[in-house]
Amino acid sequence: MRCTVIGAGNWGTTFAQILADAGNPVVLWTHVESRAEEITDRHTNLRYLPEAVLSDRITATTDMAAALQGAELVVVALPSDVVRRVLADHASSVPRSAIVVSLMKGVEHGTDTFMSQVLSEIWDIPAQRMAVLSGPNLAGEIIRRQPTTSVVACTDEQVALRVAGACATPYFRVFTTTDVIGAEVGGAVKNVIALAVGIAQGVGYGDNTMASIMTRGLSEASRIGVSLGAQAETFAGLAGMGDLIATCSSPLSRNHRLGSLVGKGYSLQQAVAEIGTTAEGAKSCRAILDLAQQRGIRVSITAAVVAVLYDGLPVPEMVSRLVERPPRAED
Numbered sequence: 001m002r003c004t005v006i007g008a009g010n011w012g013t014t015f016a017q018i019l020a021d022a023g024n025p026v027v028l029w030t031h032v033e034s035r036a037e038e039i040t041d042r043h044t045n046l047r048y049l050p051e052a053v054l055s056d057r058i059t060a061t062t063d064m065a066a067a068l069q070g071a072e073l074v075v076v077a078l079p080s081d082v083v084r085r086v087l088a089d090h091a092s093s094v095p096r097s098a099i100v101v102s103l104m105k106g107v108e109h110g111t112d113t114f115m116s117q118v119l120s121e122i123w124d125i126p127a128q129r130m131a132v133l134s135g136p137n138l139a140g141e142i143i144r145r146q147p148t149t150s151v152v153a154c155t156d157e158q159v160a161l162r163v164a165g166a167c168a169t170p171y172f173r174v175f176t177t178t179d180v181i182g183a184e185v186g187g188a189v190k191n192v193i194a195l196a197v198g199i200a201q202g203v204g205y206g207d208n209t210m211a212s213i214m215t216r217g218l219s220e221a222s223r224i225g226v227s228l229g230a231q232a233e234t235f236a237g238l239a240g241m242g243d244l245i246a247t248c249s250s251p252l253s254r255n256h257r258l259g260s261l262v263g264k265g266y267s268l269q270q271a272v273a274e275i276g277t278t279a280e281g282a283k284s285c286r287a288i289l290d291l292a293q294q295r296g297i298r299v300s301i302t303a304a305v306v307a308v309l310y311d312g313l314p315v316p317e318m319v320s321r322l323v324e325r326p327p328r329a330e331d
């Protein structure tokens with residue numbers, strides 16, 4: 001398939017490499033002219049993936065219309081808070097038959113909208129051509145061709161299978177589902193839970209604390225998802241538990257690292273500056289809390305992360321707020 005990937009950061013560039021390894025020609029869009037030249041001429045992207053040698057099936061451009069021309073598969077990997085601003089004016093350049101895939105794991109602040117919903121809205125993409133790919137997919141491992149799995153969600157299963165086929169390589173095994181909202185919620189909420197785990201580990205707490213936050217965090221994701229129409233089983237799968245385990249356990253996760261810095265006493269601004277690339281949980285946690293509160297869903301961990309990052313709650317009080325609560329049945 002003729003593929004276009006929008007966003008040449010960690011995941012966009014790594015996903016372009018997956019598509020190229022699967023035999024597809026790929027055009028990678030970046031807003032940075034020097035990066036486009038570097039990717040096309042030298043087959044590197046030193047800012048994001050310093051050790052990688054990229055396939056010569058990948059070329060890059062800053063010209064959005066040229067990047068989208070003739071695309072059969074359009075993949076978007078931008079930070080969630082710039083998607084609307086960067087892409088809204090380019091609807092007429094998206095080929096009418098193209099399949100659009102969101103790789104993003106975030107919720108838009110202000111509209112509480114998931115990324116596939118933003119893309120469908122700004123580009124007028126029908127549900128049967130709009131897909132989401134999510135799973136335990138740390139770019140830093142995949143660019144080294146370490147094996148992993150992922151799931152493509154689309155209401156049209158045949159479309160999900162086409163996308164899965166287009167990115168199948170010996171190191172990237174892709175499953176399919178029709179539960180689009182479940183994949184979206186799993187990907188976005190696990191970032192917030194990884195922040196909470198990172199904060200606890202930054203304070204110095206160990207594996208019992210991590211396991212407790214992960215398990216109760218998955219329960220928050222599942223409750224939010226089901227209230228939005230997701231299937232509960234999705235949260236036991238790759239886009240739920242699978243991604244949660246990878247993100248909460250790995251030092252490669254930006255959300256985990258950001259949380260750990262906050263647990264050690266950094267302010268949010270200092271931690272964001274130190275990480276230097278996208279940590280979606282910090283941007284999405286308030287929208288996720290909004291979504292839960294609007295539906296009367298209890299999300300204590302998400303609320304605690306918002307309180308620490310945005311309302312000045314001291315970290316030790318976050319921990320006691322989570323632990324010192326009356327007993328009740330596990331749900």
Ligand SMILES: NC(=O)c1ccc[n+]([C@@H]2O[C@H](COP(=O)([O-])OP(=O)(O)OC[C@H]3O[C@@H](n4cnc5c(N)ncnc54)[C@H](O)[C@@H]3O)[C@@H](O)[C@H]2O)c1
Pocket residue numbers: 007008009010011012030031032048077078079080082086103104105106137138139140276277278280
């Ligand atoms: N990195 C991963 O391992 C990984 C894995 C799965 C999903 N994701 C998701 O993919 C999305 C992108 O993450 P990433 O890791 O590639 O982020 P990144 O920070 O590494 O890269 C972001 C890219 O967006 C570009 N960008 C930023 N602001 C822009 C603007 N205003 N206009 C145009 N381009 C702009 C940057 O130049 C860069 O190319 C996120 O939603 C993330 O949650 C990341």
Ligand SMILES: O=P(O)(O)OC[C@H](O)CO
Pocket residue numbers: 105135136137138139191194243246247252253254255256278279280
């Ligand atoms: O580095 P993070 O925390 O954005 O996580 C990357 C991926 O989402 C892991 O699947």
